[in-house]
Amino acid sequence: MLIGLTRRILGAHKGSVFAIVALQLVQTTASLLLPTLNAAIIDNGIVRGNVPEILRLGSWMAAIAGVQVVAAIGAGYLGAVTAMELGRKLREELFVKVQSLSSQEIGAFGAASLVTRATNDVAQVQNLVVLVFTMLIAAPAIFIGGIVLAVHQDIALSGIVVAVIPVLAVIMVLIVRRLIPLYRQGQELIDRIGRVLREQIIGASVIRGFVRQAHEIRRFEGANKELTRNNLSSALLVAGMMPLIMLVVNLSSVGVVWFGGHRIQSGEMRLGALTAFIAYILQILIAIMMAMYVVMTAPRAAACAERIQAVLDTEPAITDGPAGAAPAGNTVEFRNVSFAYPGAEVPVLDGVSFTALPGTVTAVIGATGSGKSTLLNLLPRFLDATAGTISIGGSEVRGLSLATLRSLIAFVPQHSYLFSGTLAENLRMAAPAATDEELWQVLGNAQAGAFVRRLPQGLQAPVTEGGTNFSGGQRQRLCIARALLRRSAVYVFDDSFSALDYGTDTRLRQAMAPLLHSATVLIVAERVATIEDAGLILVLEDGRFVAQGTHQQLMESSPSYQEIAASQLVLEETP
Known part of the structure; x- marks a missing residue:
């Protein structure tokens, strides 16, 4: 795919x-x-003292040198532009591909590795293309032309060229054979150091809380030292190549001068021919050096290209359904749905069935790890069920295009995430054409209006990456406001009220009720108080529903629900 894209x-x-x-x-x-x-000039001008000939030929040399400079600048500019375009397109293709991958596939590569592949790896391929355009095209022409013209100047001295080329070829092969595995390992080590650094930045509070700074510093130093050793090994090979090449070049130049001097002394060769031969043999050797530099850069670019290719060749597990009209209704139905991660011995969900009706809040509760979030992720096809069917309005979700399916659903994920930019930009992700009045309305419904109005810049307040300049509860309310702005047929809240106090939680749900009166609402919650008004509560345990009903019914009939409620509700509410 990468080769096809390049072509x-x-x-x-x-x-x-x-x-x-x-x-x-x-x-x-x-x-x-x-x-x-x-x-x-030497033979016809300087040796004979012919000044007009010197000036005439010198003018030609100056003109040709000027043409050479203009051609070199033009070729370099066009080569750089073309290589930059290749890099831009590769990054775009990688980004589009990553957007099509499921969370499982992204996790298999790792976020740090994907970032490295889209930046460092693409840059290495881009650099190789620049070198190919600026060196590899000229090198063969100079090499072949230099040999032909050197032989034309003196056949006897050409034996030196024949002797030098195999020596340089051996040096090149030995160095490149060692560089290829080093460069491949180096890219993996860059991934590793990026992963360690990312974990330490994201988990900084955990590291400080457990006083593990010294351990993490040692862990980073270990990864850093491995990368340094790898880079030093490859750098030493590259650095050692130049002295070896210069040694061969200088020895060949000495040989040319030595044997050429004897031939001039014997009258078999002219002085100008010797200077031309020396220039040509230097051009031949420079052409070989240029080719070697490209070949030396190629292993790293090849290792990077393999990593880019691995991403581009990955077929998304979740394929797009056929384009078609959206379903007329918004009833959500799960029929004997099961889900297991690849290679897992036990399924996360096993034979789950339920129906969520419009105008009714359907809640799912259960212990941590029971499969609640996985269940909700199956509806917008962030994951695909391994058995059973899921439908919206009677249409099976696999039969809808992903764009159509996800346009029906307003999803609030378990981990509240905001993007860098402004508050207004984050909210308008759900509805780009929304007015400021609409933004303030949903902020008020999500119980976020008060703290946003206190911000000096209001809706234009800056948001850092991930929304880390807001508290957990504020981020949750902003994400809920973003979902409310969507005006969807189905609303999914994946434990989206956990960071709210009971009062805010109650006021928020009361404010949402009129807005969502005709929508199908699915809520995953850890807290009984959040879902006690739900029309249907499903109790999930080890991937199976062990009970369902209203809060009151479950309090009377379900030991599992009673156990959850007993740890949260006041004693008067506990049977």
């Missing part, structure tokens, strides 16, 4: 690619002509 991008910039090749050939031709002209 498609380069195909869209076919004109630029052709222009780059043409400019590189012009630059190469100019570079190869200069030593020949220099030899002519």
Whole structure:
């Protein structure tokens, strides 16, 4: 897929690619002509004292050098633009792909790794493309042209070139063979250090609370030292390559001067031809060095490309359904629904069935780990049931497009999350065209209006990433307000009232009741007080419903519900 994407991008910039090749050939031709002209100046001008010839040929050299500079700048600019476009498109494709993946697939890669792949890895591939456009096209032309023109100057000295090339090839192969695994390991270590750093930043309060700063510093130092050792190993190989190449270049230059001097002394070679030959052999060796630099960069880019390819080739487990009209009703029905994570021995949900009717609050309660959040995540297809069917308004959710399905549902997740920006921008994620009056209305219903009005900038108050500049209760109310703005057929609240005090919880539910009177409402809660007014309460235990009914019915008939209530309600409410 990555190769196909690259071809498609380069195909869209076919004109630029052709222009780059043409400019590189012009630059190469100019570079190869200069030593020949220099030899002519020496033999026909300087040796003979012919000043007009020197000026004439010198003018040609200056003009050709100017063309070479212009061609090099043009090729470099077009190459950089094309490579940047490739990088932009790769990042876009990665972002779109990640958006289509389920939480399981994202978890398999890891958030830190996905960020690294979309930034560092793409940059490495982008850098290789720049080098290919600026070096790899010119290097073969200079190499072949240099050999032909060097042989034209003197066949006998060309044996030095034949002897040098295999030596450089051996050096290149040995270094690249060692660099490939080092670069691949290096990208994995970058992932690891990013993961450790991310965990330590997000979990800073936990680390401080348990006084684990020293342990975490040692853990980060371990990851940092491994990455440093890896980078040093690859850097030493790269650094060692240049002295080896320069040693070969200098020895070959000494050999050319030594044998060329003897040939000039014997009259078998002209002085200008020797200078031209030295220039050509240097150009040949520089072309080899350019190719080696590209080849040396290629292993890291190849390792990065493999990681990008792994993401792009991942087929989303949750596939889009056919486009079609939204269902007429909003009754939610689960029929014998089961769900198990891949490789798990025991399913999280097993044979769950219930019906949530419009105008009725259906609540799910149970112990931690009983599968409540998993149950709600199946409705908008954040996860897909492994057995059974789920329908809205009589339409099976797999038969609806994801856009249609999720437009029917206003979902408030268990972990309240706000995006960096302003309060108004966060709320308008649910309804981009909403007016300020509508925003204030839903904030009031969500019991968030008072504290937002106290903010100096009101609706334009800044929000940090994750909403960390607000308390847990404030974030929950803002997320609830965002969902209320959606005006959906189905509302899903996944333990969205847990950070609220009892008074705020009660006032919020009372304010929501008129707004949601015709909607289907599903609530997951840990607290009995939040759901005691629900029309139907489902008690979930180990992935199965063990009881259902109203609060009063369950208090009389369900030991599991009684046990939950006994730990929360006052003694007078406990049977």
